[in-house]
Amino acid sequence: MGPVDLYLGEGVTCLVGANGAGKSTLFRVLIGIQPRTGGTVEFASKSPSLGYLPQDPELPALATCDDYLNHVSWLQGISRSQRHAAVGEVLACVGLADRSASRIRELSGGMRQRLAFAGALVNRPDLLLLDEPTVGLDPIQRERMRGLIRANAAGRAVFLSTHLLEDVRALANQVAVIAGGRIAFVGAVGELSREPVGSPGFAAEFDAAVAALMVPPGE
Numbered sequence: 001m002g003p004v005d006l007y008l009g010e011g012v013t014c015l016v017g018a019n020g021a022g023k024s025t026l027f028r029v030l031i032g033i034q035p036r037t038g039g040t041v042e043f044a045s046k047s048p049s050l051g052y053l054p055q056d057p058e059l060p061a062l063a064t065c066d067d068y069l070n071h072v073s074w075l076q077g078i079s080r081s082q083r084h085a086a087v088g089e090v091l092a093c094v095g096l097a098d099r100s101a102s103r104i105r106e107l108s109g110g111m112r113q114r115l116a117f118a119g120a121l122v123n124r125p126d127l128l129l130l131d132e133p134t135v136g137l138d139p140i141q142r143e144r145m146r147g148l149i150r151a152n153a154a155g156r157a158v159f160l161s162t163h164l165l166e167d168v169r170a171l172a173n174q175v176a177v178i179a180g181g182r183i184a185f186v187g188a189v190g191e192l193s194r195e196p197v198g199s200p201g202f203a204a205e206f207d208a209a210v211a212a213l214m215v216p217p218g219e
Helices: 023-031 065-075 080-093 109-121 139-151 165-171 202-214
Strands: 011-016 050-053 127-131 157-162 174-179 182-187
Touching (some): 023 050, 023 127, 023 157, 065 080, 065 109, 109 127, 139 165, 157 165, 165 202, 182 202
Parallel strands (some): 011 157, 011 174, 050 127, 127 157
């Protein structure tokens, strides 16, 4: 993976690239589960809180939603006295308040993804890292997940990786295109199309521009 120079401010930054471009690797470096080979990662505050939704979250099938989120809360250092409120808050946020006692194996795929998203939110993170959060969801669940992401982007930085350009158009305040492990573009969505955002010709021109940037140099 090449050098990555990227600033994440408040709102949603979408990292878009082809499969194998380096998106998940960059996320693992940021979260600290894969060592970096060079460079620095700097945060505005000395001890920022992080939330992470991996591309394929592994959830304990026999645990209840409440048990799972209580465990995540404990891992995040949330005190026993605050866990009940924290868990109830995120379950309500993702629309699963009525499924707190349900075992995870009983949930639909979309519900499981929302539960994993709740786990990433439970500590009220300053930086929310979402790796391919809508992959594998049906159109209804995908739009519901997008709504949750929009609703939870205020007041924090959200870094979302995807190869689905419809997610970028729907969510991004800033878009970063990665190709061959290097950042090929960083800027506003509107910078990648001569057509105005939301106009009839915008989507096609935007998608063509991003697709061209996703091809590594020399290929």
